[in-house]
Amino acid sequence: MKSLLPAVAAIAVLAACNQASAQSSSDVLQRLEALEKSNAKLQESNLDLKQENAALRDRVKRVESTRQTASAPPTAQPGSTAPTMRSAPGYAGTAPVYKATPIAVPAAWTWTGAYVGAFGGYGWGTFFPPVKSNDPSNGAASEVRLRGGFGGVQAGYNLQVAPHWLLGVEEDVWAGRIAGHRFQPSPNPTINTEIDYGGTVRGRFGYVWDHALFYSTAGILWAVNRVELDFQPGDNNGVSTVSQTHWHFGVALGDGIEVAVLPNVSVKAEYLFQYLTKEQYFSATSSSDVAGMGVHTVRVGVNWLFH
8 A cells, every 4th residue: 555655646746747738838829829910910010111111212202303303503594683592491301492582673763852952154135225325326325235154042843744744943043243334425424234133933844854854944033233324524413423223023934954963963054044124223314214134144053852
């Protein structure tokens, strides 16, 4: 009986080992199946990654092709401005967007606006009749020749009403000495006359050609004239000299040209004929008479333009 105990124990041990071995084999098989499933999933994931990678490669190739096409510089036409490039918002590799540089267009020239300026000139004309001769047969003068220089200032406003037409108004004042002298035999006096200062208010109508203005002008005129009569001794009841000053009014008309030499500076040349109406001189004397004058003037000047 005692000899059977070891055998029974050995048989029990072997049975336990076989059971454990059977359990271990089952676990191994389950793990192998799990690994195979995992491997299959990995292969599927790898296939998806390959497909995505191929799609990305195709996209990169298209972007590179677009970039090479767009990077070629555009052909510039003669007189045109080369475009500048700016990057469009987005991720790196986006095709560039070209934007042409704006060309600065200067403002169209216009004469519209106010102006001030200065001028100088020369005048010549006739003072008539300064005094009647008591004896026409003795060669007494019927008129006096005038000449002299003057200078002044001017201001005005231009309105360019169409591309080539202009309306304006101008006022000027001047001072100078446009004078004349005429000797007459006794008993007629020697005549001295002198225009000291004057001015005009005139309208202007002109044609604009680029930076040049051709115009005609007309308006009213005023001037101050002084006449002096010098008698020979014993004439005029012993009075040797008499003088009188009068304001004369009249009209002025002429033509001119003005050229803009800088954006705000112009130069001008102008001709005016000025007719001054007659006024009564030396009333209640033996030399009483009415006298007027006609004067031609040429002027050159410069203006500062506000436009």
